[in-house]
Each structure stands twice: as structure tokens, then as C-alpha cells.
Amino acid sequence: MTRILPKNKLDDCIAAWQKAGYSVLAPVQRHDMSSFDEVQKASDMALDLILTERTIKDHFFPQTEPLIKYKISKHDIDSETMTPPDKKRIFFGVRPCDASGLAIDDPLFGWDYKDDYWFRRRNNSVIVTIACAEADDFCMCTSVKLSPDSTKGADVMLRPLASGNGWQIEAVSERGTALLDTVSPLLQESSDQAAPVPQVAEKFDVEKVMEWLADPANFESQFWKDISMRCIGCGSCTFLCPTCHCFDIQDEGDTYQGIRRKNWDSCSFALFTMHTSGHNPRNAQSTRWRQRIMHKFNYYQGKFGVNSCSGCGRCTRQCPVDMGITETLQAITNLPR
Amino acid sequence: MGIQEQYRSEAAALLSSGEVKLVIGFGPGSTADRRRPLFARTPEEAEKLVLDPACISNLTTYLVAGGLLSDGKKVAIFLKPDGIRSLNILVSECQVKPEQVVIFGYAIENNEIRPLSGRSIGDFAEIGSKIRTATPPPAVQKEAERLEAMSPAERFEFWKEQFSKCIKCYACRQACPMCYCRRCIVDVNQPQWVSTSSHTLGNFEWNLVRAFHLAGRCAACGACDRACPVNIPLRLINYRMGKEVKEAFDYHAGESSDQKPVLASFSQDDPETFIL
Numbered sequence: 001m002t003r004i005l006p007k008n009k010l011d012d013c014i015a016a017w018q019k020a021g022y023s024v025l026a027p028v029q030r031h032d033m034s035s036f037d038e039v040q041k042a043s044d045m046a047l048d049l050i051l052t053e054r055t056i057k058d059h060f061f062p063q064t065e066p067l068i069k070y071k072i073s074k075h076d077i078d079s080e081t082m083t084p085p086d087k088k089r090i091f092f093g094v095r096p097c098d099a100s101g102l103a104i105d106d107p108l109f110g111w112d113y114k115d116d117y118w119f120r121r122r123n124n125s126v127i128v129t130i131a132c133a134e135a136d137d138f139c140m141c142t143s144v145k146l147s148p149d150s151t152k153g154a155d156v157m158l159r160p161l162a163s164g165n166g167w168q169i170e171a172v173s174e175r176g177t178a179l180l181d182t183v184s185p186l187l188q189e190s191s192d193q194a195a196p197v198p199q200v201a202e203k204f205d206v207e208k209v210m211e212w213l214a215d216p217a218n219f220e221s222q223f224w225k226d227i228s229m230r231c232i233g234c235g236s237c238t239f240l241c242p243t244c245h246c247f248d249i250q251d252e253g254d255t256y257q258g259i260r261r262k263n264w265d266s267c268s269f270a271l272f273t274m275h276t277s278g279h280n281p282r283n284a285q286s287t288r289w290r291q292r293i294m295h296k297f298n299y300y301q302g303k304f305g306v307n308s309c310s311g312c313g314r315c316t317r318q319c320p321v322d323m324g325i326t327e328t329l330q331a332i333t334n335l336p337r
Numbered sequence: 338m339g340i341q342e343q344y345r346s347e348a349a350a351l352l353s354s355g356e357v358k359l360v361i362g363f364g365p366g367s368t369a370d371r372r373r374p375l376f377a378r379t380p381e382e383a384e385k386l387v388l389d390p391a392c393i394s395n396l397t398t399y400l401v402a403g404g405l406l407s408d409g410k411k412v413a414i415f416l417k418p419d420g421i422r423s424l425n426i427l428v429s430e431c432q433v434k435p436e437q438v439v440i441f442g443y444a445i446e447n448n449e450i451r452p453l454s455g456r457s458i459g460d461f462a463e464i465g466s467k468i469r470t471a472t473p474p475p476a477v478q479k480e481a482e483r484l485e486a487m488s489p490a491e492r493f494e495f496w497k498e499q500f501s502k503c504i505k506c507y508a509c510r511q512a513c514p515m516c517y518c519r520r521c522i523v524d525v526n527q528p529q530w531v532s533t534s535s536h537t538l539g540n541f542e543w544n545l546v547r548a549f550h551l552a553g554r555c556a557a558c559g560a561c562d563r564a565c566p567v568n569i570p571l572r573l574i575n576y577r578m579g580k581e582v583k584e585a586f587d588y589h590a591g592e593s594s595d596q597k598p599v600l601a602s603f604s605q606d607d608p609e610t611f612i613l
Contacts, residue, residue, distance in 0.1 A: 032570075033567050053568075063504050064539070137368045138367070230375075232511040234512070235505070236506045236508045239505075239566070248533070250532075252532055252534060261534050263533055263534050264505075269507075269524075271524045284403070285403070316367055318566040320394075320511075320563065321373060321394075321512075322372075326367070
């Protein structure tokens with residue numbers, strides 16, 4: 001017997017959570033785009049989507065974030081720190097790759113300096129992960145040693161029932177246990193079986209890839225130029241990535257007042273490494289693509305002991321020229337040794 | 338011999354004779370229905386070229402990227418009519434020397450490939466002459482009419498919702514053959530003219546600046562629209578700008594490679610309705 005959340009109790013669940021002071025965010029399809037957004041009822045949710053086009057990262061590390069408001073007068077500078085709202089949030093129906101993305105980024109945001117903007121949002125959020133019932137051609141979680149039912153980054157785990165009538169529900173963290181306590185009368189004990197987890201074929205050998213990347217002789221390899229020739233240098237793959245976390249600080253305003261902001265930035269852009277002198281150490285797209293791969297599968301691993309990729313496949317799925325991490329890592333796997 | 342095989346062997350011959358340094362075409366993509374840009378530098382690589390009705394992207398963007406043509410050598414490229422139209426605009430704006438480009442022209446009609454005869458831009462005058470009377474795809478026309486029927490407030494609301502999705506990844510710019518500026522206005526930071534922040538105002542600034550820069554220059558290939566990862570219907574903006582230019586100047590971008598760029602030239606017949 002396991003605990004289940006019947007589908008027809010989801011509206012009551014949402015109401016109970018809202019009453020307990022939570023906003024509920026779930027996959028939605030709005031204005032021709034799928035993303036996580038606030039919902040009021042179960043029918044607002046698009047839980048059948050394999051994956052939303054945008055990631056939940058947006059709600060922890062938004063594309064633009066005000067940090068400080070400042071005002072410069074004749075004798076003083078007034079500044080006011082702007083902090084994100086402290087509202088409690090539930091992310092319902094997060095795919096395991098997106099939830100893992102948050103867990104992968106935690107050490108980065110807490111390493112030498114604890115990023116209050118990230119952790120405030122992390123601490124006020126409960127992640128309800130939903131195991132995948134379906135995968136598409138671009139899914140590659142198994143290639144990065146995750147799975148369509150991974151609990152990494154989750155507080156509560158849902159597994160769809162084979163009958164389609166609801167989900168097996170299990171708390172996998174203290175925060176998750178506390179959340180389920182708020183709706184325990186709505187949950188039922190049942191022997192209903194969970195639907196089978198989809199098979200996601202391994203597309204590359206990540207160990208082999210990491211070994212090749214770690215060899216300094218390969219840094220200047222012609223491979224990088226050949227594999228990235230068609231890259232047009234947009235930031236679509238980085239901005240849709242659940243783990244990419246680079247940002248830029250910008251002051252917006254005039255001489256006397258303004259707002260300092262933290263804006264997403266992308267290693268795909270030439271401007272990302274452009275020096276004031278005009279010199280650019282990454283002066284070709286191939287060097288930028290190499291950076292992206294090295295950062296994810298070498299540098300990040302060296303610093304935090306984990307690869308900065310959760311296998312969602314968005315980089316390839318939405319690439320205007322059909323590139324992405326999968327192809328590059330497949331090619332590295334197949335290079336003659 | 339099918340067109341694909343014919344173009345493959347011609348491409349291989351051009352490469353082996355050294356007449357072109359590169360052939361830009363299509364290869365198989367990561368799924369059965371996808372094609373991706375393929376760069377053939379050897380006759381063997383040319384054997385991998387694919388040409389079928391899934392080859393829809395406009396490859397001209399690569400002609401103006403990374404100084405490809407700066408060595409004066411020739412390249413060959415697979416182009417359908419909107420690509421030829423783009424090339425006309427690039428030539429008219431002095432960005433590409435026509436003698437450097439060998440064209441493998443094709444059209445997709447009723448889900449079939451038809452070859453277009455000719456190999457240099459001057460051979461495709463007929464394509465340009467058809468632009469004047471061409472109608473936009475029914476879906477674009479229908480959506481454009483829906484927007485035009487809206488009140489300004491409703492239309493503003495529509496674009497506000499659409500632009501609020503923008504993440505400033507600049508995929509639209511990078512996919513567009515007309516966005517060849519060595520340093521885009523949004524990348525200029527000394528001083529910074531356009532906000533880099535991706536809030537609604539910043540997104541409006543970016544998308545409107547791009548729309549204005551494309552007025553009278555857009556080949557309506559839809560590359561920006563297809564590239565947009567958050568599905569903003571960018572081609573509707575460009576369609577509208579094209580219509581404004583057509584009505585004001587009777588000008589159709591990309592009709593020929595020797596037309597004068599409309600916003601960079603002066604005619605005594607130009608309307609002066611803006612002078613009060």
C-alpha cells in the first residue's frame with residue numbers, strides 16, 4: 001500500500017495549500033508558450049507536457065533582478081537593497097531534470113558568497129517533482145546519470161498511476177513531509193500501481209567525455225571548430241538551460257538615480273568576454289562553445305563534484321540550427337582514442 | 338538523377354576543382370523531420386548533402402557571419418526563393434559580392450522540391466519580379482488582419498504579452514541574414530543606448546529597435562520567428578513594417594540585387610507627409 005493523491009482531489013489540495021499561505025505554480029500553456037506560472041485550479045495545469053519550454057530556474061534566478069535602488073544627491077548617496085518577495089511557493093509537477101537543475105546550482109550560489117536572492121527563493125519553495133510518463137527524442141537524463149524518476153532536488157515525489165487517476169505521493173525531504181501534512185486528509189492509501197517509467201536511451205558516455213575534456217591536449221583541437229561551425233551565437237541554449245547561471249550586473253537609470261540589476265548573460269555572446277581594450281580572449285564561436293561544454297563537464301565537476309547538466313535536452317530541442325550538448329558529447333564519445 | 342543527387346555531384350565537382358572553398362547546404366538533423374546546416378569543404382562531405390522539403394531554413398545568414406567571404410574566395414549555397422531575396426538585399430547593401438556566390442536554387446511546392454535554373458544571382462531575376470505580386474502565407478495574412486482589426490489598446494496588450502516572454506537571447510538577430518552589424522546597437526555599452534535588461538520595457542525596446550532596423554530590408558523568410566525559443570510571432574511585426582514601406586515608397590525589398598536600399602536613398606518623389 002502506498003499513499004496516493006487522487007486526481008479529483010487536486011483542486012482541494014490547491015485550495016488547502018493556498019489557505020496555508022502558499023502560491024501554487026505549475027506547468028501552464030499561456031500566450032503560445034509553456035512555462036511555470038501561478039495556477040488557481042487543476043484545470044489550469046498542463047501536466048501532460050513532456051517538458052515546459054522554459055525552466056523553473058526562471059523563478060529562482062530571474063532573467064532580470066533588481067538588487068539596489070540608488071539616488072545620488074549633492075552630499076549623499078542613498079541606497080536601498082531590494083530583496084525578492086518572501087511568499088511561500090509550491091512548484092507542482094516539476095520534471096526530475098528541472099528539479100535536479102536547482103540542486104546542481106545550489107553549491108554555485110552558496111560557494112564563496114551566499115547569494116541571498118537565490119536562497120531566499122529556494123527556502124520559501126517546495127518542489128513537487130512528477131516522474132515522467134513519456135520522453136521525447138531530445139531527453140537525455142540517463143546520459144548524465146539521472147533518470148525520469150529521479151528524486152534529486154525534490155521535496156515531494158509524484159509517480160503517475162497506471163490507471164491515470166492520480167499519483168503515488170511520497171515526501172522525500174522534511175519540507176516535503178511538512179507539505180503533505182497540510183493535505184493528509186485528501187490523500188488515500190491504495191495498492192494502485194505506478195505507470196512504467198519511460199526508457200530513455202543513453203546517448204553518450206559521460207565518463208569518456210569527461211576524460212577527453214580533461215586532457216589539455218584537446219583544448220586546442222580542431223574538433224571544436226568543426227562541431228560548432230553552424231552555431232549562430234544566440235543565447236537560446238543557455239537561457240533555456242536549467243543549470244546555466246551566468247549573469248551580468250547593470251546600472252539602469254541616469255546620473256542621479258537608478259536601479260542596479262542582475263541580468264542573465266550567456267557565454268555564447270561575443271560580448272561576454274570582451275575586454276575594455278577591445279581584446280576578446282574568446283574571439284570565435286568555437287571557443288565560446290568549447291567554454292560551454294568545458295564549464296558543464298569539466299570545470300563545474302572539478303569545483304563542485306557534479307556536472308552542470310541535468311539532461312533536459314532543451315539546448316537541442318529549441319536550437320535554431322539543431323545543435324546542442326547531445327551531438328557534441330556523442331561526437332566526443334565516438335572520437336578515436 | 339534527382340535534384341539532390343544532381344546538386345551533390347555539382348557541389349562535389351566545384352569543391353574538387355577548387356572553384357568554391359565551401360558549400361553551405363543541409364544535412365540530416367537530430368530527428369527524422371529535422372535538417373541542419375551542413376558545411377561541405379571536400380567532395381566527400383558534399384555526398385552528405387540533403388535536399389528535400391524539410392530544408393526550410395534560410396542559410397544566407399552564414400554568408401555574412403565571421404568574415405566568411407572576406408578572403409575573396411567563392412562559396413556555393415543552397416537557397417530557396419526567400420534566400421535569393423535575402424541575397425539580393427545583401428548585395429544591394431554591399432555586404433556580399435555576387436560573383437563570390439554560386440547558388441543551388443530550389444523551390445518547395447506541394448511538398449516537393451523543384452530546381453531553380455541558374456547559378457548566379459543575376460539568373461534569378463524572375464524570382465525578384467514575383468515579389469511585387471506575391472501574397473503572404475495565409476496564416477500570416479490571417480493573423481495580421483486579426484491584429485489590424487484590433488483597437489490600438491488591444492494591440493498594445495497583445496504585444497505586451499508577447500514581448501513579456503522575450504528573454505533577450507537574440508536568436509532572432511543571430512538567425513537573421515539582415516542582422517549583420519559587427520556590433521549590434523544592444524551590444525554597444527560605451528555608452529549604452531538600449532537597456533540590456535529583459536523586463537517588459539527592455540524587451541519592447543529591443544524588439545522595436547530591431548523592427549525599425551528591418552523596415553524595408555526584410556525578406557520575410559521567417560528565420561527570426563522560427564528561431565525564437567519562446568514563440569513570439571516576430572514575422573507579424575516584419576510583415577507590418579514591410580507593408581508600411583510598400584505603401585509609402587512602393588518598395589519591395591529584395592526585388593533585385595541592384596535596387597537602392599529604400600531608407601538609405603532619396604528620391605524627389607518620396608512622400609513628405611511627415612513635414613507639417
